[in-house]
Amino acid sequence: MKKSGLIIFCMVLLYGVKAQDAGALVEKIKGKYNAVKDYEANAKMKTNVVFIKAPVANIKVYYKNPDQLKIRNESGISFIPRGSVNVNMGNIFTMSHYAAIDAGTEMVNGRNTRVIKILPDDEQSDVVLSTLYIDEAQLLVLRSKTTTKENGTYELDMFYGRYANYGLPDKVRFTFNTRDYKLPKGVTFDYDNGSAEKESEKTKDKKGTVEISYSSYSINKGIPEGIFN
Amino acid sequence: MFITILRIELFKIFRKPRTYISFGAIAVMIILIQLAIKVQGTELxxxxxxxxxxxFDYDPAKILNGYFVCYFILNTLLIHVPLLVALIAxxxxxxxxxxxTLRLLxxxxxxxxxxxxxxFGASVVYVVMLLLWMAVLSLFGSILLFxxxxxxxxxxTGFHIISSGDVLWRFMAAFLFATLAxxxxxxxxxxxxxFAENSIGPIVATVCIVIVFTIVQQLQVPMFQEYASPYLFTTHMLGWKGFFYVMATDENQTIRGSVENTGAILKSGLVLTGYxxxxxxxxxxxxxRKDILS
Structure with missing residues (x-):
């Protein structure tokens, strides 16, 4: 009886310590990411959605702490996923009340990461759950999976390089849920060139990705307010 | 000799007021569409x-540019222009x-x-002029306005985004194809x-054939789609759109200057030429062989 009580006590203690560790780690990373007050970045954006064929777009990304983000295609037309504000970790790291739960370790892109689940305390928060895959040594989030109330689940893979010190990735792959696209027959008077069957098969895939490759960041130089309107 | 008779035939065509009905109708329709899009394009x-x-987040104002409006006009009007061509031919x-005057002729x-x-050469000249008129109004007019x-x-089942620098040649090719159609x-x-003794018959018959074929083609009944549609000239008349269907990489990035299925457009062109x-x-x-009695 004494023995089993001791085991339970140790488990509770261990869980408490681990939870504390997880919270401390998230706070450390928050500090690093929040050092970036704003940035303006030049990038190329590849959209990979089954029903959209689009050229690679030259875009500008504007960010202002805590959670304002705007992607602009200056020269052309782009369809930007509504949840694209999540291409920056700002909306996770601006939460003040949350529970961080340690969920073990996992390999992400060949690197060992600590998996931490973030549960916001605020019931008004759009984020329901966010899972972060953290490189503890460099204090970088390599992957995040965020479930929101309004916009489904987003997955974010981040590849770091020149701007790793700021926690800013060189490349981001953003995966999101898409909806079917289908117009009633006869509306568009499509020309049948033999590709229609292939396209309708492809539209069954419900995931879309946007890949943003950053070429340069201008960090903490200020962003005019009007950009985000 | 051919040129002389062609000139006479063109003179006859362009002397008739009805010839200008087509030009006027096209101008009115294009201006109305442009006006409607200018006012309520976002709804479209x-x-x-x-x-x-x-x-997705997108800017409707950017989509509503001159190229889009021209494409929309062609999509709407190229179904109706055959009626205007039949009026003359x-x-x-x-x-x-x-x-x-036929016996005298x-x-x-x-x-x-x-x-x-x-x-027939004169009717071809008329078609070319009609399409040039349409191109000027729909393409250059829309570019000016939008x-x-x-x-x-x-x-x-989806949409293709074509870079602005990769569009103009497609319109030129589309207008050439539309001329063929x-x-x-x-x-x-x-x-x-x-075969007729007055022009109402052939005009109405042509219009009816185009309407019936278009309905058969749009009904999407499997039997028609398999056994009728591929052989109807109205199906192949839509070939101009093929120039706007672009090829893409495995990751759905459009390839500049590409056409999704050149073979299909070529086939449609050959079918139309054959007809x-x-x-x-x-x-x-x-x-x-006709015994001309009138």
């Missing part, structure tokens, strides 16, 4: 892309018969073949015109 974009509003022989020292080819940007081509209609009306030659030769042969 919402109609096509509204289902994606919760997933259906009158070429039957009109003469109706007025009683064939009594001239010109072969019947030469006469028929000149008449500016330029990337072109979003909306299809039943309308020449096919002209040849049909011209052929029917040989044109068939109608033209049938008309010429029938006219050559």
């Amino acid at each position: 974009i919402n109609f096509f892309l509204g289902s994606q509003n919760s997933t 259906g009158d070429l022989v039957a009109g003469e018969a109706n007025m009683g 064939v009594s001239k020292p010109v072969s019947r073949e030469m006469l028929m080819f000149s008449k 500016g330029t940007n990337d072109l979003v081509v909306i299809k039943e 309308l020449i096919c209609i002209a040849s049909l009306a011209f052929m029917l015109s040989v 044109t030659l068939f109608f033209l030769l049938l008309g010429v042969i029938s006219f050559k």
Whole structure:
């Protein structure tokens, strides 16, 4: 009886310590990411959605702490996923009340990461759950999976390089849920060139990705307010 | 000799007020569409892309550029322009018969073949001029009114975005293809015109054939789709759109300067050419054997 009580006590203690560790780690990373007050970045954006064929777009990304983000295609037309504000970790790291739960370790892109689940305390928060895959040594989030109330689940893979010190990735792959696209027959008077069957098969895939490759960041130089309107 | 008769035939065509009805109708329709899009274009974009509003953020004002408006106009009008072509081509022989000038015409020292080819040549010139007029108003007019940007081509199951620098040549190719398609209609009306004594018959018959074929093609009944649609010239008349269906990489990035299925466009072009030659030769042969009593 004494023995089993001791085991339970140790488990509770261990869980408490681990939870504390997880919270401390998230706070450390928050500090690093929040050092970036704003940035303006030049990038190329590849959209990979089954029903959209689009050229690679030259875009500008504007960010202002805590959670304002705007992607602009200056020269052309782009369809930007509504949840694209999540291409920056700002909306996770601006939460003040949350529970961080340690969920073990996992390999992400060949690197060992600590998996931490973030549960916001605020019931008004759009984020329901966010899972972060953290490189503890460099204090970088390599992957995040965020479930929101309004916009489904987003997955974010981040590849770091020149701007790793700021926690800013060189490349981001953003995966999101898409909806079917289908117009009633006869509306568009499509020309049948033999590709229609292939396209309708492809539209069954419900995931879309946007890949943003950053070429340069201008960090903490200020962003005019009007950009985000 | 051919050029001389062609000039006479063109003179006859452009002397008739009805010839200008087509130019006027096209101008009015294009201006009305441009005006409607200028005023309520966002609703149009919402109609096509509204289902994606919760997933994507896009700027309807950017989509509503001159290229998009021109594509929309062509999509709407190229279904109706055949009727305007029939108005002239259906009158070429039957009109003469109706007025009683056909017998006089064939009594001239010109072969019947030469006469028929000149008449058909005149209708081709008319088609080319009509499309040039349409191109100027719909493409350059829309560019003037709405500016330029990337072109979003909306299809039943998706949409293609074409870079603005990769668009103009596609419009040129599309207008050339549309010329071929309308020449096919002209040849049909011209052929029917040989068998009639007044122009109403061939004009109405051409319009009816185009309508029936278009309905059959749009019904999407599997039996029609398999056994009828591939052989109807109306199916292949839509080939101009093929220039706006672009190839993409495995990751869905459009390839600049590419066309999704060049073979299909080429096939459609050949089918239309085949129909044109068939109608033209049938008309010429029938006219050559015809006992002209009017």
